[in-house]
Amino acid sequence: MLFAVGATVATANGGDGDRDGGTSSRAPALYSPDAGFARDMSVHHQQAVEMSFIVRDRTRDEAxxxxxxxxxxxxxxxxxMMLGWLDLWGLPKVLADEPPMSWMGTGGEGGGHAGHGGTAGHDMGAAKPGALMPGMATKEELTRLGAVEGRDAEVLYLQLMTDHHKGGVAMARGCATLCETPAERKLAEGMVAAQQSELTLMADMLKKRGAAPRG
Structure with missing residues (x-):
């Protein structure tokens, strides 16, 4: 696994990049979609990991x-992988002056891509009050997830993760359109396919529990 991640990180900084116009042989700019996506999606992914660990201890349902x-x-x-790319590019993992999603043209610097970012951001819903980015759960929702058990925990997790995946798919589509690093675009395209498949699965799992996605 570590070898595979290392190879992917190396590809993002060069390697096969010259066959795609040479764009991956140069480190992305600080406010580029490539860097912005890596920073924002790393945060987005971290919450998905956190929610998944929480529900693991709140239910015995194997599915x-x-x-x-x-x-x-x-x-x-x-x-x-994304944090590794940022390290390889010599870019910070957090920027205090970068609003979330600004790389998609939603209010921050676009690193020369602002003309495209507005289009990519059209299908992004606004983040709900208390959530950092679209699809992310609030602290109150995470607290509730950690307090319920059994079917209630299963339903809430599936609903929260459905919202989370919808936000993640929109972000990944933005990178697939705007990012210039071939390996990162490929990763984003893979995220879209995988998370759309999981959205279908989670809708079916909710239905079996007499529930449905929120909103």
Whole structure:
């Protein structure tokens, strides 16, 4: 696994990049979509991992526990890749003056991509009060998830993760359109496909529990 992550990080900084116009041979700019996506999605993924660990201890349902394990494992690995790219590019993992999602043209500097970012950001819903980015849970929702058990925990987790995936898919589509690093675009495209599949699965799991996605 570590070898695979290392190879992916190396590709993001060069390697096969010259076959795609040479864009990956140069480190992305500080406020570029490539850097912004890596920073924001790392934060987004971290919460998915946190929620998955919470529900693991709140239910004995094997289907939900298996889904939570898969999501936590996948998103932790992807987060490691994105943080690795930022290190390789010599860029900070956090920027105090960068509003969340600004790389998609929602209010911050676009690193020369602002003309495209407005289009990519159209399908992003606004973050709910108390949430950092669209799809993310609030502190109150995380506290509630840690307090319920059994079916209630399963339903709340599936609803929260459905919202989370919808926000993540929109972000990944933005990177697939705006990012210039081939390996990062490929990762984003993979996120879209995988999370859309999990959205279908979670809708079915909610239905079996007499519930439905929120909103």
């Amino acid at each position: 939900v526990r298996s889904l939570a394990y898969d999501i936590a494992n996948t998103q932790a690995n992807q987060r490691g």
